[in-house]
Amino acid sequence: MKLTADYHTHTVYSDGKNTLMENFMQAKKVGLSAIGCTEHGFSHVFFGLRRKKLPQYIRELRAAEAETGVKGLLGLENNLRGMSGLCDYTEKDLELFDLYVMGIHVLVDFEKMRDSKLGLGSLMRTKLHARPSKSLVKFTTKAYINAIKRNPIDVLAHINYCCFSDPVEVAKACRDYGTYLEISSKKQHLTDEELAAVADTGVRFVVNSDAHSIDRIGDTRLAEEQIARVGIPLDRIDNIDGRLPDFRLARWKKEHA
Numbered sequence: 001m002k003l004t005a006d007y008h009t010h011t012v013y014s015d016g017k018n019t020l021m022e023n024f025m026q027a028k029k030v031g032l033s034a035i036g037c038t039e040h041g042f043s044h045v046f047f048g049l050r051r052k053k054l055p056q057y058i059r060e061l062r063a064a065e066a067e068t069g070v071k072g073l074l075g076l077e078n079n080l081r082g083m084s085g086l087c088d089y090t091e092k093d094l095e096l097f098d099l100y101v102m103g104i105h106v107l108v109d110f111e112k113m114r115d116s117k118l119g120l121g122s123l124m125r126t127k128l129h130a131r132p133s134k135s136l137v138k139f140t141t142k143a144y145i146n147a148i149k150r151n152p153i154d155v156l157a158h159i160n161y162c163c164f165s166d167p168v169e170v171a172k173a174c175r176d177y178g179t180y181l182e183i184s185s186k187k188q189h190l191t192d193e194e195l196a197a198v199a200d201t202g203v204r205f206v207v208n209s210d211a212h213s214i215d216r217i218g219d220t221r222l223a224e225e226q227i228a229r230v231g232i233p234l235d236r237i238d239n240i241d242g243r244l245p246d247f248r249l250a251r252w253k254k255e256h257a
Helices: 020-029 050-067 093-094 113-118 120-127 134-150 167-177 194-201 223-232 247-257
Strands: 005-007 034-040 069-081 097-105 179-182 206-207
Touching: 005 069, 005 097, 005 206, 020 034, 020 050, 034 097, 050 069, 050 179, 093 247, 097 247, 134 167, 134 179, 167 179, 167 194, 179 223, 194 223, 206 223
Parallel strands: 005 034, 034 069, 069 097, 179 206
Antiparallel strands: none
16 A cells, blocks of 8 residues: 555644655655645644744745645645534635645634533543543534535544544545545544444545654554554555545535636
8 A cells, every 4th residue: 555645744833843845855755746734723722823824834835845846735634613513714715725624623712612522521531531421422423524514625534533423424424425534544543343334334535644743744554554454445545556536625616616
């Protein structure tokens, strides 16, 4: 299995350790054709990319792309901000950005007070190894599904990382709306049994590194190990062995041009 493109990476503009140029140079070194530049979304309290820095960020991204020949996709790791499915991108942002990655994070400017259970409420249960309530699982599952329905999300990142949902129901929504489910090579977020059940829905996957340092750009080791254990056919993964995904945001932009 050879990664074609890594669609989830971070730099010093959020909580990564390296610059955009360093990430691009590493992507070239490991043979990637494209790299997704996905800093944490604007609503992340501590690590979010700040809108005032966006013009500078874009200039650096395009300079690195020109220098290395690696295609750069301007993206964000959007935060899920509430049950309504609200994320960081506005409709105007959709016209500017190339890639729509979304995940649940803790320290976020949530839409409503009740939505904070997606963050700190779930984190506390995770740290305490406490069993989540049925209502919390239902709430988180619905929030994921509403986001997938509401937004042209390309990749759902690290599902159930420090949160609790029904991953099969979320995967069905991804399948029906054309959103890819990420198999993360940073940390295993689904058990083998859960991933097998998710794969049975017919959802399609991408493998991403979620790299926060250059040594992990293009890294697939942990993901490959789980894929082999679960027995997911490699033809269900659309960013390996020369293949590129059919992303929703690109289709949305064509339809709204």
